[in-house]
Amino acid sequence: MDNQINDEMIRVTDITSAYGGPLRRKWVLKGASLTAARGECVGIVGANGCGKSTLLSILAGTLKPESGEVIYYGYPAWSDRRAHVVRAQDKQNEYSTTAAGGGEQTGKGRVWCHKDIFRMMTGYVPQENPLIPELTVYDNLRLWYPDAKQLKQELEQGFLSLLGIQNYVKEQVGKLSGGMKKRVSIGIAMAGTPPVLLLDEPSAAIDLVCKEDIRCYLQAYIRRKGTVVITTHEESELVLCDKLYVMKGGKLTPIDRDLRGADLVKLF
Amino acid sequence: MKRRMLYLCMELNKTLRLLPRMLMQAVLLMVLMGLIAFGGVRSMDREPLAVSVDIAVAVQDDDALTQMALGFVESMESVSEFCRFRQVSEEEGLALLAQEEVTALIVLPERLVDGIVNGQNPSVEIYFAEHAGIEAVLFKELTDAGASLLNVAQAEIYGANDTAAEYGFTDRLRMMEMEIDGYNLAFALDRLALYETRQLSVTGQMNVIQYFAASAAVLFLLLSGMALYPLMQPEAAVFRRQLARQGVGFGWQDFCQWLCGFVSMGLIAALLPAAARFLPAAARFLSAIAKILPAGMETVGEEPEVWTQAAELLQRRQNAGHMGMSVFLIVCSLMLISTCVYCIYSLTGSRISGILLLFVVSLMMIYLSGGLAPSIFLPETMQKLGGRLPTAWLIRAFGGVFTGYEGEAAAECAAGICGYTILLGGCAWLCRRRYDRLRV
Numbered sequence: 001m002d003n004q005i006n007d008e009m010i011r012v013t014d015i016t017s018a019y020g021g022p023l024r025r026k027w028v029l030k031g032a033s034l035t036a037a038r039g040e041c042v043g044i045v046g047a048n049g050c051g052k053s054t055l056l057s058i059l060a061g062t063l064k065p066e067s068g069e070v071i072y073y074g075y076p077a078w079s080d081r082r083a084h085v086v087r088a089q090d091k092q093n094e095y096s097t098t099a100a101g102g103g104e105q106t107g108k109g110r111v112w113c114h115k116d117i118f119r120m121m122t123g124y125v126p127q128e129n130p131l132i133p134e135l136t137v138y139d140n141l142r143l144w145y146p147d148a149k150q151l152k153q154e155l156e157q158g159f160l161s162l163l164g165i166q167n168y169v170k171e172q173v174g175k176l177s178g179g180m181k182k183r184v185s186i187g188i189a190m191a192g193t194p195p196v197l198l199l200d201e202p203s204a205a206i207d208l209v210c211k212e213d214i215r216c217y218l219q220a221y222i223r224r225k226g227t228v229v230i231t232t233h234e235e236s237e238l239v240l241c242d243k244l245y246v247m248k249g250g251k252l253t254p255i256d257r258d259l260r261g262a263d264l265v266k267l268f
Numbered sequence: 269m270k271r272r273m274l275y276l277c278m279e280l281n282k283t284l285r286l287l288p289r290m291l292m293q294a295v296l297l298m299v300l301m302g303l304i305a306f307g308g309v310r311s312m313d314r315e316p317l318a319v320s321v322d323i324a325v326a327v328q329d330d331d332a333l334t335q336m337a338l339g340f341v342e343s344m345e346s347v348s349e350f351c352r353f354r355q356v357s358e359e360e361g362l363a364l365l366a367q368e369e370v371t372a373l374i375v376l377p378e379r380l381v382d383g384i385v386n387g388q389n390p391s392v393e394i395y396f397a398e399h400a401g402i403e404a405v406l407f408k409e410l411t412d413a414g415a416s417l418l419n420v421a422q423a424e425i426y427g428a429n430d431t432a433a434e435y436g437f438t439d440r441l442r443m444m445e446m447e448i449d450g451y452n453l454a455f456a457l458d459r460l461a462l463y464e465t466r467q468l469s470v471t472g473q474m475n476v477i478q479y480f481a482a483s484a485a486v487l488f489l490l491l492s493g494m495a496l497y498p499l500m501q502p503e504a505a506v507f508r509r510q511l512a513r514q515g516v517g518f519g520w521q522d523f524c525q526w527l528c529g530f531v532s533m534g535l536i537a538a539l540l541p542a543a544a545r546f547l548p549a550a551a552r553f554l555s556a557i558a559k560i561l562p563a564g565m566e567t568v569g570e571e572p573e574v575w576t577q578a579a580e581l582l583q584r585r586q587n588a589g590h591m592g593m594s595v596f597l598i599v600c601s602l603m604l605i606s607t608c609v610y611c612i613y614s615l616t617g618s619r620i621s622g623i624l625l626l627f628v629v630s631l632m633m634i635y636l637s638g639g640l641a642p643s644i645f646l647p648e649t650m651q652k653l654g655g656r657l658p659t660a661w662l663i664r665a666f667g668g669v670f671t672g673y674e675g676e677a678a679a680e681c682a683a684g685i686c687g688y689t690i691l692l693g694g695c696a697w698l699c700r701r702r703y704d705r706l707r708v
Contacts, residue, residue: 062509118513130507134282134498143278144514146270 008074009196009227010036010059015068015078016250017054028054029065030250034243038195039225041218041240043232043257046247047268052231053127055247056200059229060126061118072121072196077114123189125199129181130188133174137165137184140173144191159190162217179210186214197221199230203237211236235260275516276524279499283528286498287535293495294488294536298543301488302550305480321351321403324361324370333381341414351407365395371403372396384418421452471642473671482666483639485540486659489602490630492536493529493609494623500529500613501622502703509704522700526693530606537602593673597665600685604658604692611692614699633659658688 017029028051036042044052057063059070061077070078131140141160145151154160155169163183173181182202189197197218203211215236218228222240230237238244238260245252248268255264327334342353356364361373375393377383383390394411396404428448432441471479493500502508503521512518543550609626616622634640636654643651643660654660661684668678 057509061513062506115513115515119515124510124513126506126510128504128506130504130510132278132282132507134285135278139278139281143271143274146274 007037008035009038009040009072010034010042010229011069011071012055012059013069013071015055015058015070016066017051017058017063018066027250029058031068032247032250032252034229034245034252034254036196036227036229036243038227039222040242041222041228041230043230043238043241043244044247044252045232045238045244045264045268050247050268051250052247053200055252056124056198056229056231057126060122060124060198061115062124072117075114075117077117077121079114120192121194122196122198123191123194125182125185125189125197125202127200127204129185131173131181131184134172136170136172137176138169140184141165141169141187141191144188154187154190159193159217159221160187162220163187164213177207179206179213182206182210182214186217195225196227196229199228199232201231201233203232203234215240271515272520275511275521276527279524279528280531283499283532287532290492290495290532291536291539294492294539297491297495298488298539301484302543305484321372321407322370323351323353323407324356324364324373325353326356326358326361326373326375328358328376329378331379331381334376334379337381338376351410362395365397368397370397371401372407384422389422417452417455421448424448424452472667474667478667478670479642479663481544482670483634483637483659483663485537485666486601486605486662487630487634487639488540489533489537489605490608490634490659491627492533493605493612493626493630495536496529496532496609497613497619497622499532500525500610501619502614502617502700505704518700518704519697522697526606526610526696529610530603533602533606533609534599537598593678594669597668597673597678597682597685600682600689601662601665604662604685604689607689607692607696608658611696611699614696614703617699617703630659633657637663639663658685658692661685661688 012032012034014031014033015029016027016031018025018027020026032051032055034042034044044055046052054063058065058078065078068078069076132143141151141155142148145154151160155166160166163186165183165187168176168180171180173184176184186199186202189199199218202214206214211234218230218237218240222228228240230241232238238257241257244255244257246255246264246268325338327338338353338355342348342351354364354370358373358375361370361375364370365373373395375395377390377392380390380392382388394408396408425445425448428444429441432438432444437444474482503525508518508521511521612626612629613622616625636646636650637643637657637659638646638651638654639659643654646654661681664677664681665685668681673681
């Protein structure tokens with residue numbers, strides 16, 4: 001890996017995605033592409049239903065694209081080529097590769113997935129909180145942190161303590177407010193401290209205090225060289241973005257990061 | 269693997285937390301079903317429907333012998349049980365028949381008994397109402413049977429006369445006639461000597477209470493599935509995919525959910541033997557409550573002894589030697605019920621529609637399988653359909669707890685239940701895969 005590739009954390013190339021059967025096929029993404037470097041925050045804006053969440057699902061590995069490539073840290077996660085099997089060597093984002101079938105071209109038109117890359121590289125905060133409401137916050141976190149010691153450490157002095165989760169760790173999730181649930185969702189996404197955080201409208205339907213807390217948390221994460229891809233309608237979160245893309249017609253177009261209000265809406 | 273086990277533990281943890289609520293809901297359902305059964309107990313315990321046939325008899329003369337014969341027939345137990353005779357003139361009888369106040373009119377000719385004795389056999393005319401019902405059919409059967417008996421008796425007497433004349437035993441004819449009369453009277457008065465007594469039951473080997481207890485248990489468990497929706501309804505697609513991404517596959521997630529549902533179903537099923545034990549006490553309690561109910565409803569609680577008898581019957585196992593087989597079949601049945609509930613939640617994908625569909629499907633299946641009224645009373649097509657439904661196998665399996673199991677029947681029952689479990693499990697799996705594909 002050369003330095004240039006190492007600095008580029010995410011490369012998304014010509015991603016396409018569609019819903020429905022062969023007769024009612026609706027194309028949502030028609031060749032979306034973006035790049036993000038280490039320690040960079042990339043914002044995606046666009047009208048409702050334009051495909052932002054679909055793109056994030058693909059980046060998180062929970063939805064399969066029709067075609068295109070998603071590359072994390074130089075290693076293909078979704079790809080038309082089955083190139084490498086990647087294995088983590090340690091927890092410091094050092095990876096090594098071993099050849100699998102010599103990196104051959106296999107299966108024309110087939111998109112290959114590498115679940116391990118998604119798992120190691122990304123944390124995903126969907127719009128809907130992936131929580132079990134009947135369980136406590138601790139139990140929910142425990143599901144995503146198989147190592148109890150690591151969880152305890154995170155709660156005491158890690159990312160989870162920054163989110164303030166330790167204060168209500170014994171509460172039942174079903175009884176928490178929307179903002180608290182969102183914090184737990186972010187905490188879950190941070191299990192294994194991934195270098196990329198994907199957030200799908202994290203500030204939707206939460207109060208101002210919580211929005212501010214999440215913003216501060218994201219700032220801290222970016223300062224620690226984390227990469228963030230965020231879909232949002234909130235100006236306070238747009239401020240964090242180093243790059244801004246607008247999603248329109250299934251494609252991503254880079255725009256000026258300082259655009260706000262009516263000027264921004266015109267582009268939707 | 270660790271993450272999979274962790275997920276299973278979390279699902280079991282969730283089950284434990286929800287268990288008190290689910291058990292409470294199941295108890296509530298049981299009380300509700302018990303109250304319905306309690307209200308309906310009088311209809312189970314009532315006397316068979318009494319059919320009363322009103323017959324008009326027109327005697328064309330005041331012959332003393334005819335009057336005597338009529339009196340004899342009227343006093344016969346088999347006739348007096350459901351026939352009421354009314355002596356009228358022929359015109360009056362026809363008028364009553366036209367008004368449908370009597371079921372039939374018998375017109376007895378002059379010198380009837382003399383005619384029978386001397387072999388002239390004068391015909392008796394019987395008129396039925398135009399829209400004759402079940403009473404007329406019964407009366408026709410009775411008169412046909414009487415006429416046949418009379419024919420046979422006459423044939424015997426004529427035969428004896430001819431034989432005695434042929435062989436010159438006319439002096440012993442009187443004795444032969446008395447013997448023939450003796451036989452005929454014996455057959456007529458003690459008809460049971462002619463017939464084999466065989467008891468047939470629409471509920472098979474089970475008695476009525478056991479049959480309805482088995483079907484009520486199946487219905488109760490199926491409806492208890494409504495309380496299991498937090499365990500068995502599909503999780504949000506986002507959550508499922510996140511888990512799949514972490515290495516907890518869809519198949520394992522589905523299995524864990526089903527397993528928790530099955531465990532809960534087992535615990536709910538444990539309420540059933542407890543309920544059977546508390547049946548008399550509950551009946552006494554309900555009787556006490558019934559006494560303070562508004563006027564007209566106090567009869568609801570009049571018969572607690574029926575419930576005591578029911579509890580005794582339920583606890584009396586006719587073949588107690590098949591404990592292992594009972595346990596095996598009940599476990600299989602619980603698996604089938606859990607799978608059925610799971611399949612319905614997978615099919616609908618949402619809570620309200622799942623609960624509604626489960627309610628409707630459970631009631632329909634139980635009805636068609638003869639759980640509400642034995643299937644013999646249903647139309648033939650429904651009987652055939654009902655016999656093939658999973659609930660039919662389940663009622664048999666639960667009924668076996670009371671009657672015991674025979675090897676071949678038990679194997680057939682187990683095969684039916686396992687077959688349906690696999691079929692419904694497969695359907696659920698397909699539904700969940702479709703659900704996973706559709707939702708983003």
